Amino acid sequence: MEPHLTDWLGILLRWLHVIAGIAWIGASFYFNWLENRLQRGAPQAEGIEGYLWAVHGGGFYRLEKFRVAPKKLPAALHWFKWEAYVTWLSGAGLLAVVYYWDAKVYLIDPAVMALSTPVAVAVGAGSLAVSWLAYDALCRLLQRRPLLLAAAVFAFFALLAFVLCQLLSGRAAYLHTGAAMGTVMAANVLRVIIPSQKSLVRSVEHGRAPDPQLGASALVRSRHNNYLTLPVLFVMVSGHYPLTYGHPWNWALLAAVSAAGVLVRHYFNVRHRGEQSRWWFPAAAVAVIIAAAAVTAPWQSGDGDALVTxxxxxxxxxxxxxxxxxxxxxxxxxxxxxxxxxxxxxxxxxxxxxxxxxxxxxxxxxxxxxxxxxxxxxxxxxxxxxxxxxxxxxx
Ligand code: HEC
Structure with missing residues (x-):
């Protein structure tokens, strides 16, 4: 392909990816915040779980959350899904244009492993599909053990980063780990959150009592998406910093910074619920400082005796x-x-x-x-x- 054409395709897809990503994550952060901040204590109107007042853009808003669903559906009900799908589709397009089209420049590093282009592309694209299957299986298996599930999902992605760092160029390994998390997030929307919302809506339409379990499982996936966000965003900006993905311990560095991202998210979630936030934030800071110190330390010192001009x-x-x-x-x-x-x-x-x-x-x-x-x-x-x-x- 013409280099100018790939450059233009690249920048336009990247633009779309960032715009859709902001719309998706913006809405997702907002609803997560809403869920945490809902005033649940006061006596509520019939069927209402909580409410919240806000002022924004020169106007007052009052929002209410129903315990399960309203008795009758409103004429206009807003859904949030295209933000997620467009983010994923534009990301997949970028992956193809940048990493798969120019595989020898970006995807493969013979010093890591001399893969052929088709094999490297299969490893990259395959890692996205495998991640979703593994994550979804873990969620079903550990449905009743949320903390163990969180630890297992974290361990899975750390392992994925480790494996990819042994197969692809450091930059591609990082990007694919982030893309795998992004794929899990988008698939959560497509396969769990939206279907459970659809069946909630159907129950109300048919006058049946909706199954509260449906809403609950969608909420768990939505929470996972919330915690995955910061690690994904770190990966997406790390491409400009070879000191991260080019480090001999690149996968461990990514795991440490991701752990920090998860802790920071947790700190805000706990704080928004009005609980005492404890050691999450300092713990995250320590993880980042250790990672930064590891990167800054010289990996190979020059002997510096003879001056080279x-x-x-x-x-x-x-x-x-x-x-x-x-x-x-x-x-x-x-x-x-x-x-x-x-x-x-x-x-x-x-x-x-x-x-x-x-x-x-x-x-x-x-x-x-x-x-x-x-x-x-x-x-x-x-x-x-x-x-x-x-x-x-x-x-
Ligand atoms: C095959 C083409 C090619 C060769 C040869 C090459 N580079 Fe690069 N270089 C690139 C590409 C592609 C990028 C990434 C640009 C981007 O960020 O999209 C890059 C980025 C860089 C950056 C910026 C890295 C960053 O992200 O901050 C530096 C510095 C650099 N190259 C130095 C060198 C040096 C020094 C050499 C010779 C030892 C070299 N390059 C050889 C293609 C090349």
Whole structure:
């Protein structure tokens, strides 16, 4: 495909994905908050579980939640599902355009495992389907043990991240772990939440007493979606930070930050219910600090004895990097410098020294899939160059 076309498809799908995602998660956070904040104590009108007053956008709102369902359905009843479906569909489209179309750049890393494109795509797409099946089975199995279920779901995703990090490029492994969580969330809407709401509505239409269990199981899935949100969003922004997905312990880092995300969500949920929030927030902060410290510690220290000049590394960068990182890349498939990074002059190389060091020595995420066949000696040379520049800068 024409590189300009994939770029345009990519940006338009990403735009749609973010817009639909905001609409979905915005509504989901709002209803979750509503559920937690509902005033249930005061005497309620017949059939009402709780109510709430709010002021927003210059007007007052009063909302009520029915214990199970109203006796008669209103003429206009609003549903929330297309936000979820559009988010998932645009995400799947992005996955195909970015990761599957350009599998050699983004999906596969021969240093991790030299998979062929069809196998790597099958691993990626298969991980989404397997995640839903495994998660749904866990939910049914541990229906009556909510805490054990939460732990099992967490362990499952940590295991998934671990396995994917052994098979795909770090960035693709992260993205697919997030996409698997997103798939579970969207499938919860499609397969559990919406069907149970439909049968609630049918019961009311036919004048039958609705089964309260239906609403309850939808609420559990909706809660899971709420807790999955922050880890998913972390994955979606981590693509810009090779220090996360390019770390040798990338899967453990993702698990630690996800645990922090879940704890932060829990902190807010507990607080919105008006209960004393305890150690959730500090615990989350500790998890993030440990993860950040692990990433910041040097993984490989340059020996820094002989000073390597920029002129000495220039031929290496030109051979291994500038094919892509130029205003007019010669590497097929690129319409412009990837990530807006050009490495054509020594001044540019020096300005970007830290980032060059991060992606070639620290995390080895560049060249992607080692497409331009950079050698370990060349990486070591760049490492000595960077430590030398750093030392010179401090003199
Ligand atoms: C095959 C093409 C290709 C080659 C060769 C290549 N890069 Fe990249 N580079 C990319 C792509 C693609 C991105 C990601 C842009 C994005 O974020 O979408 C990227 C991103 C980067 C980034 C930004 C990373 C970030 O997310 O902050 C840096 C820095 C970088 N490359 C440096 C290098 C260096 C140094 C070399 C040579 C050792 C190199 N690249 C070789 C394609 C290449």
């Amino acid at each position: 920029t002129a000495a590394i220039r031929p290496v960068v030109e051979k291994r990097c500038t094919v892509c990182h130029a205003r007019a890349p010669t590497f097929p498939g690129f319409a412009g410098a990837p990530g807006g990074i050009t490495l054509e002059s020594e001044a540019q190389m020096e300005n970007l020294a830290r980032r060059i060091y991060d992606v070639t020595v620290k995390s080895k995420t560049m060249p992607p899939g080692n497409l331009s066949a950079m050698t370990d000696e060349e990486r070591a040379l760049l490492g000595r160059w960077f430590t030398g520049i750093g030392a010179a800068a401090h003199e």
